[in-house]
Amino acid sequence: MTLPDYRALTLLFHSPLILLCLLALAESRRRNRLRLFREIFCRRKVKKKGQKRIRQPRFAFMTKSEVDHLEDGYRWRKYGQKAVKNSPFPRSYYRCTNSKCTVKKRVERSCEDPSIVITTYEGQHCHHTVGFPRGGLNIAHEAAFGSQFSPQIPQFFYPDHQTHPPPTTNINPAPTPNDQPHDLAPSSSSNALSLEQQDPTNSNLQVPSDEGLLGAIIPSAMMRRT
DNA sequence: CGTTTTTGACCCGCGC
DNA sequence: GCGCGGGTCAAAAACG
Numbered sequence: 001m002t003l004p005d006y007r008a009l010t011l012l013f014h015s016p017l018i019l020l021c022l023l024a025l026a027e028s029r030r031r032n033r034l035r036l037f038r039e040i041f042c043r044r045k046v047k048k049k050g051q052k053r054i055r056q057p058r059f060a061f062m063t064k065s066e067v068d069h070l071e072d073g074y075r076w077r078k079y080g081q082k083a084v085k086n087s088p089f090p091r092s093y094y095r096c097t098n099s100k101c102t103v104k105k106r107v108e109r110s111c112e113d114p115s116i117v118i119t120t121y122e123g124q125h126c127h128h129t130v131g132f133p134r135g136g137l138n139i140a141h142e143a144a145f146g147s148q149f150s151p152q153i154p155q156f157f158y159p160d161h162q163t164h165p166p167p168t169t170n171i172n173p174a175p176t177p178n179d180q181p182h183d184l185a186p187s188s189s190s191n192a193l194s195l196e197q198q199d200p201t202n203s204n205l206q207v208p209s210d211e212g213l214l215g216a217i218i219p220s221a222m223m224r225r226t
Numbered sequence: 227c228g229t230t231t232t233t234g235a236c237c238c239g240c241g242c
Numbered sequence: 243g244c245g246c247g248g249g250t251c252a253a254a255a256a257c258g
Contacts, residue, residue: 078231080250093249097230106249231256238249 010081068092068107068117074125076105087111098127 005025063070069092076094084091089109103123159196 077229079252081232082248082250085247091248227258229257232254233251234251236249236251239247241246242244 058120058122061116062110063117063119064115066115068109069094070107070119072119074098074103084108084111089114095127098125101126162196 041061069076075097077097078092078094080093081090082093087108087136088111091106094105101123102123103121105122106118106120108118110118
């Protein structure tokens with residue numbers, strides 16, 4: 001497959017992702033324009049009235065996993081946990097430990113299918129991953145939020161050792177947002193699912209064995225953090 | 227001892 | 243205006 005074919009295919013895979021990101025962006029702008037201002041300039045508990053928070057573009061996706069907090073190459077610090085209405089599972093709030101990075105993520109289990117973890121990323125990392133080399137997992141995030149669609153993306157999805165998409169054709173490979181979560185725990189399997197494929201009962205989903213979808217793509221040596 | 231997690235309190239937006 | 247629910251803060255506890 002030639003490189004232009006590669007990119008066209010990747011773009012095609014990304015189209016639902018683009019729509020999702022645009023929707024999230026529009027929504028966040030509409031609702032919380034002033035909120036971000038306060039969040040940036042009044043980080044602490046000085047909360048003046050008349051200033052609203054704004055949320056950065058958010059991107060959510062579902063991952064089939066046994067563990068709640070999935071490894072994604074970044075270090076996160078938990079800053080809150082809340083019970084969610086109509087769900088028996090609490091929602092956890094994480095912030096990137098890099099002081100200059102404002103990325104947050106929310107992690108919650110699907111009340112319909114407890115084996116599915118819903119992860120929502122907000123913002124964009126301004127630094128490299130901790131455990132992964134540059135060009136690794138965070139590239140897709142940059143593509144998702146920066147919409148640069150750098151030529152590196154196909155490399156990410158289909159690394160050198162694999163010249164075609166993984167055989168999980170029923171799973172949209174595109175929704176690998178900033179930190180494509182993957183589970184390093186050997187006991188669990190994970191596979192990212194597009195939110196547009198939210199039907200957890202979809203029996204057509206093909207779950208890659210052992211290390212999950214990413215495990216099928218990323219060399220195992222690369223997945224091991226130091 | 228530094229870092230991370232826990233958890234109750236607080237703030238804010240939204241719907242009624 | 244009030245209540246509810248989501249999101250965040252920050253002190254204390256736990257952990258390595």
